[in-house]
Amino acid sequence: MELVxxxxxAALRMATPLIYAAIGETYNERAGLLNLGIExxxxxxxxxxxxxxxxxxxxxxxxxxxxxxxxxxxxxxAFATVTLKANQVIIGTALNLIGLGMTSYVHRMLFNTLxxxxxxxxxxxxxxxxxxxxxxIIGPALFEQNLLVYLxxxxxxxxxxxxxxxxxxxxxxxxxxxxxxxxxxGLSVTRLRYGAMVFAAMxxxxxxxxxxxxxxxxxxxxxxxxxxxIALAIVVFSRWNPVNVLWASLxxxxxxxxxxxxxxxxxxxxxxxxxxxxxxxxxxxMVVLRGQTAQPKALAVPYTEQV
Amino acid sequence: MLKxxxxxxxxxxxxxxxxxxxxVRHELWRxxxxxxxxxxxxxxxxxxxxxxxxxxVVKAYGALWQGVFGSKVNVGEAFLRSTPLILIGTGIxxxxxxxxxxxxxxxxxxxxxxxxxxxALTFANLPPWAGIPIALLVGFFTGAIWGALAGLLKVKFxxxxxxxxxxxxxxxxxxxxxxxxxxxxxxxxxNPQTDEIVRSFVIGRIFPTSRVHYGxxxxxxxxxxxxxxxxxxxxxxxxxxxxxxxDAAKHAGINVASSMATAxxxxxxxxxxAGAIEVLGVTGRLFENLSPGYGFEGIAVSxxxxxxxxxxxxxxxxxxxxxxxxxxxQLNAKVPAVxxxxxxxxxxxxxxxxxxxxxxxxxx
Numbered sequence: 001m002e003l004v005x006x007x008x009x010a011a012l013r014m015a016t017p018l019i020y021a022a023i024g025e026t027y028n029e030r031a032g033l034l035n036l037g038i039e040x041x042x043x044x045x046x047x048x049x050x051x052x053x054x055x056x057x058x059x060x061x062x063x064x065x066x067x068x069x070x071x072x073x074x075x076x077x078a079f080a081t082v083t084l085k086a087n088q089v090i091i092g093t094a095l096n097l098i099g100l101g102m103t104s105y106v107h108r109m110l111f112n113t114l115x116x117x118x119x120x121x122x123x124x125x126x127x128x129x130x131x132x133x134x135x136x137i138i139g140p141a142l143f144e145q146n147l148l149v150y151l152x153x154x155x156x157x158x159x160x161x162x163x164x165x166x167x168x169x170x171x172x173x174x175x176x177x178x179x180x181x182x183x184x185x186g187l188s189v190t191r192l193r194y195g196a197m198v199f200a201a202m203x204x205x206x207x208x209x210x211x212x213x214x215x216x217x218x219x220x221x222x223x224x225x226x227x228x229x230i231a232l233a234i235v236v237f238s239r240w241n242p243v244n245v246l247w248a249s250l251x252x253x254x255x256x257x258x259x260x261x262x263x264x265x266x267x268x269x270x271x272x273x274x275x276x277x278x279x280x281x282x283x284x285x286m287v288v289l290r291g292q293t294a295q296p297k298a299l300a301v302p303y304t305e306q307v
Numbered sequence: 308m309l310k311x312x313x314x315x316x317x318x319x320x321x322x323x324x325x326x327x328x329x330x331v332r333h334e335l336w337r338x339x340x341x342x343x344x345x346x347x348x349x350x351x352x353x354x355x356x357x358x359x360x361x362x363x364v365v366k367a368y369g370a371l372w373q374g375v376f377g378s379k380v381n382v383g384e385a386f387l388r389s390t391p392l393i394l395i396g397t398g399i400x401x402x403x404x405x406x407x408x409x410x411x412x413x414x415x416x417x418x419x420x421x422x423x424x425x426x427a428l429t430f431a432n433l434p435p436w437a438g439i440p441i442a443l444l445v446g447f448f449t450g451a452i453w454g455a456l457a458g459l460l461k462v463k464f465x466x467x468x469x470x471x472x473x474x475x476x477x478x479x480x481x482x483x484x485x486x487x488x489x490x491x492x493x494x495x496x497x498n499p500q501t502d503e504i505v506r507s508f509v510i511g512r513i514f515p516t517s518r519v520h521y522g523x524x525x526x527x528x529x530x531x532x533x534x535x536x537x538x539x540x541x542x543x544x545x546x547x548x549x550x551x552x553x554d555a556a557k558h559a560g561i562n563v564a565s566s567m568a569t570a571x572x573x574x575x576x577x578x579x580x581a582g583a584i585e586v587l588g589v590t591g592r593l594f595e596n597l598s599p600g601y602g603f604e605g606i607a608v609s610x611x612x613x614x615x616x617x618x619x620x621x622x623x624x625x626x627x628x629x630x631x632x633x634x635x636x637q638l639n640a641k642v643p644a645v646x647x648x649x650x651x652x653x654x655x656x657x658x659x660x661x662x663x664x665x666x667x668x669x670x671x
Contacts, residue, residue: 036410036469086659089408089469093606094655101648108643109360221645229473236470272488276481279474283460286471290464 007257008141012149013215015246015253017042017207019152021231022238022245023159024203029235030163031196032176033081034300036092038204039228040099045070045208047103050219051110053121059213062121063148066209067202073099074201078194085302096228104221117218124148124214146214148206159242172196176296179303189303204228233282239294252278337662338618342611345657346625353650357642367640374635375628381635383517387589389627390519391416391581391598393526395605396619397533398454398577403614404537405570406550411457411472412578413602414479415450419579421483422449424586424593425491427504435507442508443525443583450579451572453479458571462564468571476602484595491593500594510588522584526623529577533616536573546570578602604630607651611658626651 021038028035035041045066052062077095080086111118127150129143142153163169174182175192183189207227212219230252237251238244255278262271322328354364375385395412402409423446430438457475460466484499486492493502510520537543545566548556557563581601586593608626612618629651633644 034469080656080659084660084663086663089410090606090610090655090659093410093603093610094652094659096603097607097648097652097655099652101645101650101652104645105356105360105643105649108645226477229477233470233474236467272481272485275484276478279477279481283471283474283478286466287460287464290466295467 005137005140007254007261008138009144010257010260011250011254012141012145012153013253014256015249016149016152017210017215017227018231018234018249018252019156019245020207020210021204021228022234022249023155023242024200024207025231025235026238026240026242026245027159027163027172028196028200029299030176030240030296031172031193032179032296032298032301032303033078033193033197033200034088034092035077035095035197035200035204036089036232037077037095037099037228038200038231039224039226040096041070041073041201041204042208042211042224042228043099043103043222044073045205046211046223047107047219048205049209050121050212053213054111054119057122059122059124062213063206063209066205068205070205070208071198071202074198074204075194077201078197081302082190082193082197085304088300088302100222107219107221117220120217121212123217148210148214153246156243156246159245163242173296176298179298183303193303204231207231230278233279236295237282237285239289240296241294251281338613338615341658341661342622344661345611345654348657349650349653352653353646356646356649362640362642367636367642370636370640370642371629371632373639374632377635379514379516380518381631383514383519384631384634385624385628386519386523387517387627388631389623390523390526390588391585391601392605392608392626393523393530393619393623394577394581394584395601396608396623397526397530397616398574399605399609400612400614400616400619401533401537401546401577402454402570402574403609404550405546405567406553407458407461407567407570407574408469409454409457409472409571409574410469410606411454411475411575411602412605413598413600414472414476415453415575415578416582416585416598416602417479417483418453418575418582419446419450420582420586420593420597421486421491422446422579423583424501424504427508427587428491428501431505431508433507438508439510439587442587443580446583447576447580450582451576453579454575455568455572457575458568461571462568480595483593483597487594493592498594501592503591504587508587509591510584518589520588522588525580525584527620529580530616530620533573533577537616542566542569578605604651607655610655 021042025035025038048069049059049062049066052065053059073095077091080091081088107113107118124146126144126146133139133143135143163172171182171187171192174185175187175189179189182192208224211223216223234245234248234252237248255274259271259274262274350368354368357364357367374381376382395416399409399412423442426442426445427438430441433441453475457468457471460471461468487501488499491501493500510522512518512520513523537546545556545561546569548559548561549563549566553563556566582597585597590597604626608619608622611622611625629647633647636642637644
């Protein structure tokens with residue numbers, strides 16, 4: 001019982017950075033933009049948060065800084081893909097290269113270290129809800145977490161509500177399906193897509209920031225380790241629905257948590273298979289659910305105004 | 308393609324036609340001026356970063372230059388590093404020309420590397436003239452199947468290849484991790500790696516003083532073959548037509564699904580071949596982290612030359628030189644080698660932006 005409870009708790013912790021990044025990317029793709037550079041943005045967020053937390057001893061400021069800096073890179077991405085109409089796959093690839101190179105370079109310069117960690121920062125404290133945290137199995141997972149985990153749990157229903165029940169959400173969905181019709185209705189395709197991209201980048205930045213300030217308490221080069229690409233898969237797996245993002249992220253978080261356990265007990269073979277399991281499941285789910293595709297029709301298609 | 312290749316008319320007549328001259332200007336701009344400008348701008352930004360972080364730019368870039376041209380060994384290292392990049396870049400060029408966004412070269416590389424290693428370890432007593440070609444072919448086909456899988460998922464089930472190839476990357480890398488800790492692990496069972504392949508399977512070196520091996524020649528030949536296929540065969544014509552406009556290609560009677568699956572197959576094949584060559588020519592065994600990201604660097608190699616397979620020889624050499632030179636730069640000028648990632652990313656970003664100017668000459 002206790003083991004299942006702590007496993008669930010760990011699963012949600014591991015899922016949290018994925019939730020932020022995938023929620024952001026869901027909005028982005030709903031608006032018709034495909035960002036392959038989440039990995040790079042998460043790295044930028046991770047280093048920003050670590051640096052601020054290291055020099056100013058403020059985790060909160062670090063997370064906010066990560067959102068702002070990643071958001072600025074999102075603005076650049078939007079400029080290249082929306083205004084210059086550059087191919088989104090290409091710009092995303094460039095963003096990953098720049099993100100990896102720049103964070104590694106700046107980290108070595110600022111902290112005068114070769115690749116390794118320069119030192120620890122404080123981690124976000126665990127906020128325990130009395131009584132409720134003692135509920136068996138789900139207690140520790142839901143009521144014994146840090147602030148960013150609670151916010152991620154709140155974020156998914158809010159993101160779902162905004163997307164499906166507000167006029168802003170309607171506009172976002174419309175611009176990813178029929179940008180021309182949206183423009184005809186008097187909305188600015190450019191402004192909506194810029195907004196979605198900057199929001200997505202800020203979320204990726206927060207997801208990246210989570211790693212040094214709530215997970216590893218330090219920065220290591222390339223520490224995002226593929227989570228940005230996993231977030232992309234989660235978006236597809238959740239069929240572009242922010243509420244489903246929670247479940248899909250939990251699936252990945254759960255296999256991560258289980259991997260750590262198995263690694264400790266030295267079951268290497270099982271560990272390797274567990275490592276690839278979520279990717280196989282995602283592929284199979286994509287095949288099974290293919291008939292009812294929810295992919296936005298204008299995904300990755302630049303919009304050109306006809307005059 | 309320049310018009311001279313299509314119509315048999317004299318140079319003089321051609322040069323008098325305004326259309327031809329604008330065509331030449333356009334090709335020059337697109338294929339020479341833009342890449343060169345992008346490299347200069349990227350190195351310029353790199354210089355800004357260097358001086359902002361307290362380095363002597365001349366010293367740092369001098370060390371980079373020395374790292375590439377300083378000695379025969381260094382030049383060889385650049386060629387060595389360019390070999391997988393040319394092969395992967397060539398495959399990416401074929402796929403991207405067909406509109407198949409293959410992000411999965413990394414996984415296809417590992418698939419080919421594992422298969423090539425398996426052949427070399429299992430059939431260790433084959434003579435080199437038979438063993439090496441067989442191992443390379445098996446590597447090619449395994450990578451090709453890994454690529455074609457994403458191709459089939461796209462044409463049969465309409466699954467976005469960007470996502471499926473990323474999934475297949477992780478699956479391939481995970482499987483290699485399993486192989487080198489399980490069934491294919493070395494006899495000693497100490498490290499997560501296979502045994503070393505026997506001497507008869509090692510691809511020979513071209514020069515005694517350098518590590519560069521005959522795999523580089525193979526890469527160049529593959530790039531030439533791919534160019535001929537792409538621009539001089541019906542298959543290549545179909546692939547380019549599909550990439551240009553799939554709907555129009557379909558109306559013109561081209562089998563879009565089979566063109567795309569073929570592009571995915573060939574693209575995976577060259578990446579798989581690169582993986583097998585890396586084991587047989589450089590590392591001698593299979594292990595995790597065999598690739599320092601060749602699969603992603605190959606995308607940049609192809610994009611730099613507008614997805615032209617023949618020109619990936621040039622861009623592959625450039626990126627190979629940057630990669631090899633930056634290691635020396637790190638050693639001698641203490642500049643982190645990761646600077647090259649920034650420069651590579653910037654090169655892509657600048658190229659894309661300059662091409663935009665090309666489409667809108669008036670700047671509108």
